[in-house]
Amino acid sequence: MIGSADPRANRRRARFAVLALLGTASLALALAPAVLAETGPYEPGDTVLNGAGPLAIGQSYVAAIETPSDKDFFYFYVTSVGAHVALTVENLGGGGKASDIDATILDSSSTPVAGLAFIGDGEARTAALDLEPQKYFIEIAANEGYGDSYRVTPGGSGGAFGAYAQIAGKCASADAAVKTAQAKLGRAAAKLQRTTARVHRTRYGTPGARRSARTAHRKARARVRAERRTLREANESREPWCFIAQ
Numbered sequence: 001m002i003g004s005a006d007p008r009a010n011r012r013r014a015r016f017a018v019l020a021l022l023g024t025a026s027l028a029l030a031l032a033p034a035v036l037a038e039t040g041p042y043e044p045g046d047t048v049l050n051g052a053g054p055l056a057i058g059q060s061y062v063a064a065i066e067t068p069s070d071k072d073f074f075y076f077y078v079t080s081v082g083a084h085v086a087l088t089v090e091n092l093g094g095g096g097k098a099s100d101i102d103a104t105i106l107d108s109s110s111t112p113v114a115g116l117a118f119i120g121d122g123e124a125r126t127a128a129l130d131l132e133p134q135k136y137f138i139e140i141a142a143n144e145g146y147g148d149s150y151r152v153t154p155g156g157s158g159g160a161f162g163a164y165a166q167i168a169g170k171c172a173s174a175d176a177a178v179k180t181a182q183a184k185l186g187r188a189a190a191k192l193q194r195t196t197a198r199v200h201r202t203r204y205g206t207p208g209a210r211r212s213a214r215t216a217h218r219k220a221r222a223r224v225r226a227e228r229r230t231l232r233e234a235n236e237s238r239e240p241w242c243f244i245a246q
Contacts, residue, residue, distance in 0.1 A: 044072040048110060048137045051075040055138075055154045057161045064094065064149040065101060065142045072140040074152060077244070078131045079166040080159025085131050087138065089116055090124035092149040099145025103127070106137040108245070118143055119150075133159070133167070133240050164246050171241040178238065181231035188227045192220040
């Protein structure tokens, strides 16, 4: 017991308790998940299927080309029409004297849309371009040599490097507009059927009844045409939002 009459025994037990607490704290730190600093280190995927992302403005990402065949892939979203994208890639060095890296922006079909070549040790290059809403990929690869670390810094405006939630929200709004337009077209079509039946019923009626029935029928047909046009526009508004893969 700590309250033992033997002071030396008490001191030994106290030291053991402190060491036990320190050991527990060290173990907890070792088992705690590592928190990725804003600038890395980072190891993105080596294909478009497992690229790292989505990249966001206000953050930078550091990784390295570790072998001659190593390729790093990132991805990002453009969430508005006519967004201005700025992508800066900086070679932080670490490879051979003549080593350098290339960076390529690819669209969702893996077609290159912009590139930065021969980025040497200590150099930084920026690709600036306007891009349509879509999911894009960035490929970083060695041009000559290997071992260079690099930093990727996104920038831009107007929906560049946006969150997928913005795309999903626009798709949901478009889907809701389609559903509303379909309901209105259904009601307009039902009214057209009723006015058509009314025209048939008044075929042998008074001239006034026939004129009234034909007027109602013309209005019903015009409404159906308008609602069909609205539905077509609503379906078109789903593009590209509802066709951008996450």
